[in-house]
Amino acid sequence: MVNMVEIENFYYRYPHQTDYCLKDLNLDIKKGEFVFLTGKSGCGKSTLAKCFNGTIPHTIGGEIEGNITVNGKNTRDYKVNEIAADIGFVFQNPESQFFTLKVEDEVAFGPENFALKPEEIQKRINWALKEVEMSEMINENVYNLSEGQKQRIAIAANLSILPEVLVLDEPTSNLDPKGAQRLFNILDKLKDKGKTIILIDHRTQYALKTADKIIIMDEGNIINEFDPEILEDNQIRKKFGIRDPNYKIRNIKNHSNKRKFKVLEIKDLNFVHSNGFKLQDISLDLKEGEVLGIVGNNGSGKTTLASLISGLLKTKNGKIKIYSAQERNNSKKNYKVGMVLQNPDHQLFMDSVYNELAFGLEEMELNPEDIKKQIQSVLDSMNLWQLKDRHPHSLSGGEKQRTLISALMARKPDLLILDEPTTGMDGYHMDKLVLQIKKLSTSSISIILISHDMEFIDKSCDRLLYLEEGRLSTKESFLG
Amino acid sequence: MKESRFTTRDLAFIGMTLALMYIVQTITILGVSALTPFDAAKSIVSAFFVSIVIAIGLAKVGKIGTFTIIGIINGIICGFILPAFLPLLPTAILGGLAADGVTKMLYGEYGSRNSLVTACGVNQLVMTMVILTIPLLFGFSTMILSSAIIIVSALLCGGLGAAGGLVGSKIVDELRKAGAITD
Amino acid sequence: MINSEIFSPFKGEFDEGEISFFHKLDPRVKMGFVVGITLLCAFIQSNILLGLLVLLVIMMMILSNTLTKVGKFLLIFILFCALAIFLTFIITGNLLYAMKHFIPFFLRFFVMISTGLLFAFTTPPQKLAQSLEKMKVPTSVTFTLSIAIRYIPTLAREASAIFKALKLRGVKISTWDFIKKPGYIYRGMIIPLIIRSIKLSDEIAIAAESRGFCISNDRSSLNEVEFGMKDYRFILLIIFISSCFLILDASISFKF
Numbered sequence: 001m002v003n004m005v006e007i008e009n010f011y012y013r014y015p016h017q018t019d020y021c022l023k024d025l026n027l028d029i030k031k032g033e034f035v036f037l038t039g040k041s042g043c044g045k046s047t048l049a050k051c052f053n054g055t056i057p058h059t060i061g062g063e064i065e066g067n068i069t070v071n072g073k074n075t076r077d078y079k080v081n082e083i084a085a086d087i088g089f090v091f092q093n094p095e096s097q098f099f100t101l102k103v104e105d106e107v108a109f110g111p112e113n114f115a116l117k118p119e120e121i122q123k124r125i126n127w128a129l130k131e132v133e134m135s136e137m138i139n140e141n142v143y144n145l146s147e148g149q150k151q152r153i154a155i156a157a158n159l160s161i162l163p164e165v166l167v168l169d170e171p172t173s174n175l176d177p178k179g180a181q182r183l184f185n186i187l188d189k190l191k192d193k194g195k196t197i198i199l200i201d202h203r204t205q206y207a208l209k210t211a212d213k214i215i216i217m218d219e220g221n222i223i224n225e226f227d228p229e230i231l232e233d234n235q236i237r238k239k240f241g242i243r244d245p246n247y248k249i250r251n252i253k254n255h256s257n258k259r260k261f262k263v264l265e266i267k268d269l270n271f272v273h274s275n276g277f278k279l280q281d282i283s284l285d286l287k288e289g290e291v292l293g294i295v296g297n298n299g300s301g302k303t304t305l306a307s308l309i310s311g312l313l314k315t316k317n318g319k320i321k322i323y324s325a326q327e328r329n330n331s332k333k334n335y336k337v338g339m340v341l342q343n344p345d346h347q348l349f350m351d352s353v354y355n356e357l358a359f360g361l362e363e364m365e366l367n368p369e370d371i372k373k374q375i376q377s378v379l380d381s382m383n384l385w386q387l388k389d390r391h392p393h394s395l396s397g398g399e400k401q402r403t404l405i406s407a408l409m410a411r412k413p414d415l416l417i418l419d420e421p422t423t424g425m426d427g428y429h430m431d432k433l434v435l436q437i438k439k440l441s442t443s444s445i446s447i448i449l450i451s452h453d454m455e456f457i458d459k460s461c462d463r464l465l466y467l468e469e470g471r472l473s474t475k476e477s478f479l480g
Numbered sequence: 481m482k483e484s485r486f487t488t489r490d491l492a493f494i495g496m497t498l499a500l501m502y503i504v505q506t507i508t509i510l511g512v513s514a515l516t517p518f519d520a521a522k523s524i525v526s527a528f529f530v531s532i533v534i535a536i537g538l539a540k541v542g543k544i545g546t547f548t549i550i551g552i553i554n555g556i557i558c559g560f561i562l563p564a565f566l567p568l569l570p571t572a573i574l575g576g577l578a579a580d581g582v583t584k585m586l587y588g589e590y591g592s593r594n595s596l597v598t599a600c601g602v603n604q605l606v607m608t609m610v611i612l613t614i615p616l617l618f619g620f621s622t623m624i625l626s627s628a629i630i631i632v633s634a635l636l637c638g639g640l641g642a643a644g645g646l647v648g649s650k651i652v653d654e655l656r657k658a659g660a661i662t663d
Numbered sequence: 664m665i666n667s668e669i670f671s672p673f674k675g676e677f678d679e680g681e682i683s684f685f686h687k688l689d690p691r692v693k694m695g696f697v698v699g700i701t702l703l704c705a706f707i708q709s710n711i712l713l714g715l716l717v718l719l720v721i722m723m724m725i726l727s728n729t730l731t732k733v734g735k736f737l738l739i740f741i742l743f744c745a746l747a748i749f750l751t752f753i754i755t756g757n758l759l760y761a762m763k764h765f766i767p768f769f770l771r772f773f774v775m776i777s778t779g780l781l782f783a784f785t786t787p788p789q790k791l792a793q794s795l796e797k798m799k800v801p802t803s804v805t806f807t808l809s810i811a812i813r814y815i816p817t818l819a820r821e822a823s824a825i826f827k828a829l830k831l832r833g834v835k836i837s838t839w840d841f842i843k844k845p846g847y848i849y850r851g852m853i854i855p856l857i858i859r860s861i862k863l864s865d866e867i868a869i870a871a872e873s874r875g876f877c878i879s880n881d882r883s884s885l886n887e888v889e890f891g892m893k894d895y896r897f898i899l900l901i902i903f904i905s906s907c908f909l910i911l912d913a914s915i916s917f918k919f
Contacts, residue, residue, distance in 0.1 A: 113875035495810025564779030
């Protein structure tokens with residue numbers, strides 16, 4: 001078989017940095033192979049992906065050594081748009097790869113760049129949309145698509161330039177299990193048609209079934225090429241922070257909590273969102289120190305429910321009552337609920353980690369000494385003390401999330417809600433987050449986790465609540 | 481203006497800067513004044529906030545000609561989309577050209593604090609002057625809108641623009657610290 | 664806080680029922696119309712003719728089903744005019760003087776604002792960018808314009824996520840708070856928004872290039888729009904009407 005991608009003694013260094021980010025990489029990928037590339041966040045896999053199509057060094061800059069050849073073209077000698085016809089690229093965030101508002105125009109963007117004739121473009125659009133099973137959506141506005149549909153359009157938009165190789169960089173991060181399954185089915189089909197596929201992802205479940213080989217990276221090195229069965233090796237997984245492909249929802253016992261204090265009580269909650277979405281007949285109780293998981297597919301109402309609990313949304317239909325520790329001790333009223341939204345970039349405002357924690361605290365009528373003490377203890381317990389002077393936006397994804405949780409912890413909430421905290425998270429960082437959640441819950445903070453990441457939910461929750469189309473549902477119905 | 485000097489990355493960021501300008505402007509002047517294109521209060525209030533955003537765009541791209549592109553596109557958006565007031569098209573283009581021209585003569589490129597402050601100041605000054613002379617072309621009474629008023633408003637807006645540029649350059653410093661802008 | 668209606672023109676959607684002949688015209692023709700009418704109303708001196716022009720524009724708004732949308736904006740303008748005349752009347756005590764100074768100007772501005780809004784509410788911005796591309800405007804301008812209008816709704820959504828995060832950190836958000844502590848805008852809004860913009864724009868650039876985009880290359884277009892009969896007919900009609908106005912105006916001012 002012909003080599004589709006060849007990497008030879010490859011090194012790369014980002015602009016203005018002294019250390020190499022990729023070190024001595026060697027790899028051959030054959031035509032028609034399905035390669036699964038994985039490793040911890042920051043191991044260099046996304047950087048390597050950008051080298052495949054020449055984005056590195058042509059667009060991003062920096063210094064390379066060695067060679068990468070794609071379909072016989074050395075990335076040094078060809079500009080990104082000249083390699084584009086050979087290699088397609090799908091990114092994690094569909095929002096940043098769409099240039100138009102209509103599905104048809106979006107798929108046409110690539111062929112238009114090659115100045116093809118309208119008839120040819122139309123032919124390719126029809127073909128590409130059929131490949132991703134989206135033909136009926138040709139006139140749809142991209143705003144009306146689900147996340148999964150968006151990613152399929154992103155694939156079609158690449159297929160329309162007829163590339164031999166398709167690189168997908170964490171395409172399923174924002175997808176629920178259903179959407180991810182559908183995406184992988186399509187990749188499976190493309191593989192059968194002879195496309196070379198390089199998938200970079202944390203979800204290992206599907207790779208175990210479909211990949212021809214697994215490549216594990218760590219700290220800028222390729223550890224080795226393996227057979228898919230390597231993913232079942234517990235020790236390898238632990239060592240390189242890889243997700244478990246075979247996790248099952250263990251019977252979370254829903255045990256009656258020994259703790260007596262009720263923190264949250266919801267009774268007969270009904271809510272109609274401005275977009276017409278309805279949340280119906282929700283009732284639940286939460287005890288002090290309990291970790292409750294709310295699971296369900298995208299659009300099932302998880303985030304709406306959380307927004308109601310945190311007070312971002314309000315309703316008069318039904319009861320939401322939060323019993324805070326302060327009330328039990330008859331002391332001053334305080335902020336009771338903390339909620340971490342999905343994207344940390346939206347939630348960090350200050351110029352250092354320390355100030356981030358202090359942000360808004362003075363409004364809580366605490367004296368400066370108390371504020372200082374409080375921040376210090378939170379920083380200590382969350383392992384952030386050594387980062388306290390760093391700019392929050394210069395931190396890694398996991399550190400940002402910790403900063404954010406700490407900022408809310410500094411406000412001493414009785415209830416902490418985390419919305420999809422494991423989006424795009426590897427096994428190593430997920431385990432760390434699970435430990436932190438356990439630690440918080442032992443210090444009698446109640447936690448609600450909203451997620452469709454079953455491995456994470458299974459490892460961290462005491463109790464589960466299933467949501468389906470705005471109603472409470474059962475485990476059987478959710479999994480069925 | 482040699483356009484080949486701009487990379488796709490530059491243009492994508494200029495595009496984002498413009499989108500951001502529109503958002504910031506809308507948020508800043510919520511309500512009535514957002515919808516009355518000729519309202520002097522609007523241009524005065526937005527002069528400051530818009531300049532903050534522009535200064536960041538200029539600092540990241542760094543190349544002369546950036547302001548002209550911003551001017552042309554801002555002009556097209558203001559002239560044909562919203563508030564759809566055609567005279568804003570030449571106004572924005574002239575403002576951008578003037579700022580680019582002055583910066584090229586004085587500093588050669590965008591980057592330093594002074595270059596950002598100057599460019600934003602000049603831009604707002606020229607734009608205000610042009611936009612306020614336009615009503616006169618359409619028969620507005622010179623008795624009410626005297627040249628003294630035009631000059632005072634232009635200076636005021638120029639000053640606010642420069643102040644916006646200063647705040648913008650402070651943010652740029654912080655973005656460098658955060659690693660979001662590298663150069 | 665962020666009213667989605669303000670950004671509605673950028674979503675590029677019209678209801679089936681709304682679409683009129685004016686929606687279907689080539690954007691280039693409509694741009695010519697806006698420019699032409701603006702110049703026309705600058706030249707015409709006669710108040711009567713300006714009034715006729717106002718009626719003409721209102722008629723076009725009715726025909727193109729945009730009167731209610733544009734009307735909201737125009738109402739504010741009319742209130743402003745009334746206020747200006749009233750204030751001048753109070754100050755000078757001479758109503759006729761106030762009217763004489765303001766009426767021609769307001770009529771012209773009314774025409775200009777209405778035609779602009781007429782264009783805006785019948786043309787999706789994306790179509791505008793496409794037509795500019797056909798008019799051989801440099802790619803650096805059309806690509807950047809496309810990005811700007813495509814990402815205005817996206818950034819609006821990002822901004823509202825940031826507002827939510829601010830609220831969750833106990834920051835109260837009202838117009839009064841903004842006036843009281845402008846630092847909150849600086850810190851809470853601008854920094855995260857800009858950081859998001861930088862990240863998004865880098866991703867956009869990479870995505871564009873990896874799909875074959877290059878500033879210096881020629882592009883083709885799926886929807887090659889040609890001028891149709893309706894476009895030519897509209898151009899002829901507008902030229903005819905404008906000429907009538909100019910001739911009438913010349914003869915009126917000649918008489919005086």
